[in-house]
Amino acid sequence: GAVVSQHPSWVICKSGTSVKIECRSLDFQATTMFWYRQFPKQSLMLMATSNEGSKATYEQGVEKDKFLINHASLTLSTLTVTSAHPEDSSFYICSAFASGRWETQYFGPGTRLLVL
């Protein structure tokens, strides 16, 4: 199957700083990527849909100015958590469809963010 990577796998930062998380499709091109957030003991919640070369589409209740998404190439999407606060501490997961193959979505291993 296709491989999606995320970097970093975990990050600790101070409140008020910004954190960038990278999501890469390693062996396929991805025109569409998704960003999810998962709090402890809860399910995955979709944050936004990222399309290569265009603006991301955010789910209701997700602040687009706080969670900046850039999908500048067919293999890379980035999520920047701006002015992070402790309540942003969560497990962030990206996923991607292989271009032209809409059957299956492949997930990255996740990034655990802890804001102090």
Place this chain on the structure above:
Amino acid sequence: DAKTTQPPSMDCAEGRAANLPCNHSTISGNEYVYWYRQIHSQGPQYIIHGLKNNETNEMASLIITEDRKSSTLILPHATLRDTAVYYCIVRSQGGSEKLVFGKGTKLTVNP
């Protein structure tokens, strides 16, 4: 909102078959049934998907009822490494159709 209903938890003995049910009574004609699982602190892993026919791959089998209102994921010989949360999701294919995760079933495989 998720369009599926799953039991919150199940137990299975190692080496036995694990049968995970899922209800999707409002499924549309163009929607597929997908199964993913999430092992603790990892990203979800794709298992299998189907439209109306039963499907089998190296990981599992998927049995979909004739009216498509429910399905069962079968792990034929469960191992301790199959302990995970299993998500049943319905979605249509094409475009950028997103996956909406429900609460899933926590499967615990016991030695």
